[in-house]
Amino acid sequence: MKSAAEIASAVRGGQISAMQVLEECLDAIKDREAPLIAVTRLLEDRAREEAGRIDVMVGNGADPGPLAGVPYGVKDLFDLAGLPTSAGSAIYADAPAATADAEAVARLRDAGAVLVATLNMDEFAYGFATINATFGTTRNPHDPSRLAGGSSGGSAAIVAAGLLPLSLGSDTNGSIRVPASLTGLYGLKPSHADLPLAGVFPFAESFDDIGPFTRSVSDMQLVWEVLGGKTAVPAGGAPRVARLGGRFRENADPDQIAAIDAIAPDAPLVELPDIARARSAAFLITAFEGGNLHREALAKQAMEFDPATRDRLIAGSLLPRALYEEAQAFRAEYRARIEALVADFDVLLAPATPCVAPTVEDPRIMIDGKLSPARADLGIHTQPISFTGLPSLAVPLYRPGVLPLGLQLIGRPHGEADLFRFAAQLEERGIIGSGAPPVAA
Amino acid sequence: MPRAPFFHRLRLAISRWFTPRAARGDEGDVAPAPAVAQVPQAPEEIAEAAVAAGIVIPEACAPGVAANLALLASHAERMRGGGA
Numbered sequence: 001m002k003s004a005a006e007i008a009s010a011v012r013g014g015q016i017s018a019m020q021v022l023e024e025c026l027d028a029i030k031d032r033e034a035p036l037i038a039v040t041r042l043l044e045d046r047a048r049e050e051a052g053r054i055d056v057m058v059g060n061g062a063d064p065g066p067l068a069g070v071p072y073g074v075k076d077l078f079d080l081a082g083l084p085t086s087a088g089s090a091i092y093a094d095a096p097a098a099t100a101d102a103e104a105v106a107r108l109r110d111a112g113a114v115l116v117a118t119l120n121m122d123e124f125a126y127g128f129a130t131i132n133a134t135f136g137t138t139r140n141p142h143d144p145s146r147l148a149g150g151s152s153g154g155s156a157a158i159v160a161a162g163l164l165p166l167s168l169g170s171d172t173n174g175s176i177r178v179p180a181s182l183t184g185l186y187g188l189k190p191s192h193a194d195l196p197l198a199g200v201f202p203f204a205e206s207f208d209d210i211g212p213f214t215r216s217v218s219d220m221q222l223v224w225e226v227l228g229g230k231t232a233v234p235a236g237g238a239p240r241v242a243r244l245g246g247r248f249r250e251n252a253d254p255d256q257i258a259a260i261d262a263i264a265p266d267a268p269l270v271e272l273p274d275i276a277r278a279r280s281a282a283f284l285i286t287a288f289e290g291g292n293l294h295r296e297a298l299a300k301q302a303m304e305f306d307p308a309t310r311d312r313l314i315a316g317s318l319l320p321r322a323l324y325e326e327a328q329a330f331r332a333e334y335r336a337r338i339e340a341l342v343a344d345f346d347v348l349l350a351p352a353t354p355c356v357a358p359t360v361e362d363p364r365i366m367i368d369g370k371l372s373p374a375r376a377d378l379g380i381h382t383q384p385i386s387f388t389g390l391p392s393l394a395v396p397l398y399r400p401g402v403l404p405l406g407l408q409l410i411g412r413p414h415g416e417a418d419l420f421r422f423a424a425q426l427e428e429r430g431i432i433g434s435g436a437p438p439v440a441a
Numbered sequence: 442m443p444r445a446p447f448f449h450r451l452r453l454a455i456s457r458w459f460t461p462r463a464a465r466g467d468e469g470d471v472a473p474a475p476a477v478a479q480v481p482q483a484p485e486e487i488a489e490a491a492v493a494a495g496i497v498i499p500e501a502c503a504p505g506v507a508a509n510l511a512l513l514a515s516h517a518e519r520m521r522g523g524g525a
Binding site: 276277280281284287295299302303307310311314315316317319320321322323326327 | 476478479480481487490491494495496497498499501502505506508509510512513515516517519520521522
């Protein structure tokens with residue numbers, strides 16, 4: 001699979017038609033996707049209509065946009081006109097069809113991209129595993145006996161397998177960065193609410209964001225510019241880098257720590273204060289907002305929820321509002337404190353996940369020396385960053401032949417351009433990179 | 442809601458009249474301690490919260506809900522600086 005930029009360039013230049021790109025893509029998905037359990041709906045008719053429109057534009061000499069003919073997929077919580085938005089739940093499988101595309105989908109369509117599929121997720125995005133009672137457990141293309149991570153696991157697996165050059169996911173507490181790390185991709189959680197959320201099924205609105213998965217920094221920047229309607233302009237001068245210490249270094253793979261220290265050996269070690277308190281407050285806010293969002297459905301049809309999310313959502317719906325407000329007050333104070341602390345840096349380095357992908361058979365990971373459920377704790381390093389609202393780009397350490405692992409490049413508010421510039425430098429040095437798609441898929 | 446009997450309300454009013462204002466907590470220099478919101482954990486607390494939320498907890502979910510509430514209680518304690 002070529003990069004999104006290469007496909008768009010070839011389609012715009014008339015070297016290949018969007019329809020030809022699409023048909024090759026559909027054939028590959030039909031041939032190789034089934035063992036991954038990444039796709040929930042293949043949208044062949046819609047995709048052919050979009051590809052045909054791009055080819056007509058190219059034929060007429062019109063500009064079809066910077067993503068001309070690029071096939072992509074979306075996590076199954078983006079509204080698509082004419083289809084129900086399931087959010088990964090059987091409860092919404094027969095919901096009324098959306099009347100319009102989500103804003104992000106509309107922007108990609110206007111840029112010439114071709115929507116091919118909706119992709120698997122944890123029900124209502126509540127989990128880091130993509131273990132879904134209705135659609136199945138998404139497998140990691142690098143080792144199908146392992147999880148792809150979640151909750152945007154389908155979006156990650158399909159790109160990591162080389163079946164699509166890009167996809168969209170959502171990230172509330174790490175649901176893009178965790179699967180990106182476990183499948184060896186770039187995954188962006190933007191500055192909070194910077195990319196369009198209209199038409200996206202919510203989970204916990206205080207933290208919900210959308211973002212892309214790609215196999216290169218340049219594709220990531222291209223899609224971010226299309227989604228955000230802006231151009232990435234990094235600050236001048238050498239990037240000011242710091243390494244995050246404390247809990248970020250306590251629960252990490254030695255390879256991640258070695259890479260961080262190799263990338264910036266002289267960078268200061270910064271310890272974010274009260275990181276455990278922040279993560280706990282994030283848990284409480286997420287539980288309260290998620291539980292209350294689904295309260296009505298839980299009252300009517302609790303047993304139709306995925307067992308893996310049902311009890312968590314019911315518990316969240318029983319939390320007292322005063323506790324939620326206390327957590328929000330802590331969050332407001334904490335965000336201000338952290339923004340002041342990191343104001344002198346363009347990039348903070350941290351692990352994205354504490355370990356490589358756990359197995360499907362035993363989805364537990366080691367946290368503080370104890371086995372802990374992956375579904376809840378793979379986001380140990382991403383959740384506190386979501387709490388601050390800062391942008392964070394998950395990047396894959398380049399290590400062919402070994403299970404993938406990622407780092408987070410965390411920026412100042414609206415500092416995505418600096419993250420892209422720094423990531424491009426690391427990619428050029430061969431420290432990070434997706435490498436070739438695994439053959440297993 | 443049923444009203445308290447007349448004599449009981451009268452006794453409360455008289456008692457309040459003779460209580461120093463600061464100790465009553467409605468003004469003065471001794472503020473009442475703010476109530477700390479707690480996660481429901483005991484079965485009767487969970488049942489009460491479920492009624493307030495309009496949710497009937499299915500029997501099959503009760504152990505899982507209780508376990509999740511216990512986890513959330515530990516997060517509340519940690520958020521407040523406790524060592525949960």
